[in-house]
Amino acid sequence: MSRTVDATEASIDHPTGSLEDCDLKQVADAFDTNGIGIECDIETEKKAVHQVRTGETLFETLETDARAQGALIYDTPKGKLKITNKPEGRQSGALVRGVNIINASGTLSGRFNYSEVKVRGQASFGTKATVLSPEAEAKGTASRKRSLIIYHEGEVTSGRMKKRAGWEAKRAAGEGKKARIRTPGCRDQGGSLYKPNFLIPVQDEWGGLDQDMIIASVTFEQDGEGGTVTSLELKDPRALGGENPRGKSAKGWAAPAVPIPTFREDL
Structure with missing residues (x-):
């Protein structure tokens, strides 16, 4: 451990x-x-x-x-x-159906799709509205009204609130897109161990997946013949702070990019 x-x-x-x-x-x-x-x-x-x-x-x-x-x-x-606050690097090679994918499954969920993410909080000093009731907002990926309102812990500033709103909107855009893939061995095509927070291309035409994914967790297992099998939990890169992969995946995997957050100063 x-x-x-x-x-x-x-x-x-x-x-x-x-x-x-x-x-x-x-x-x-x-x-x-x-x-x-x-x-x-x-x-x-x-x-x-x-x-x-x-x-x-x-x-x-x-x-x-x-x-x-x-x-x-x-x-x-x-x-x-x-x-x-971003992917740490990139694994060598790719995970490809018919080459090094033993089996794969995927999940597409709208649970985390929001039309906007709003962050609200309060600063300790001052009496202006931007101190007492500030708000930052980032547009989400949902096409219908689905708001997520988050209380910002700690002291608020314009920069901190905008960063938080953008981060939460980006994570929400990627959180509902997950895959689990089992692959033989414990190393990528360059000889490095599979590691969390690293990007890797996935090409699985059965699952409609053809884009960069980020490794959220890694489990190494010994099979019955003494070899190693790796189970990878993969997510859309935005779920861990990355950018929109914009690959060739089926439409269900696609989502628009999250725009730059705004901070309300006209309260």
Whole structure:
């Protein structure tokens, strides 16, 4: 088991539990009191103060802020916590029906299709409407009225709210498009292990799928003959912060791109 389990099971043991003028990486480094190790390849907006709740785990104290900043948290093969907001890379080769796909299944759902995603919150200082009742909005992919309203945890700014709205709309656009594929072996065509948050092309004409997908999870299994079979849970890249793949998939897999979010300043 990866030692990042300590980030979800063990409490932060910090002298003060408080940090001022800090971005997400600084928060992660300061409160990694169990020595897990942090990898962060993004810059995030600083906050005036970050306060840890008594008994809180490292993941719990980071996760709320990560959602507000449109960031992912997951573990690396070396057992560290990774913080990013985009696919980490690309696997070599492709998953192709009749070549290296043992079996495959897919799910297309409209559960996460929204016409717009609105983010609302409140700032601590000031009396203007943009402080007391600010709102950012990103258009979604649904053709009929289906609104999603999200409360923005923590201090709000125009930049943080727009980023959150865009992130949630993009994730919603991709979340309903999933595939599960079993492939022989544990490595791609370049010899690298399959890894989460990496893109890989999928060509499965039976399932109408011909586009980049992102690996959401990987399971390695030993078959009865001593070989390895890999089960990959794949999603539309937007579900993990990527861009619209715009492949040649059947119409059911397609969805329009999410436009740039707006921030209401005329309240």
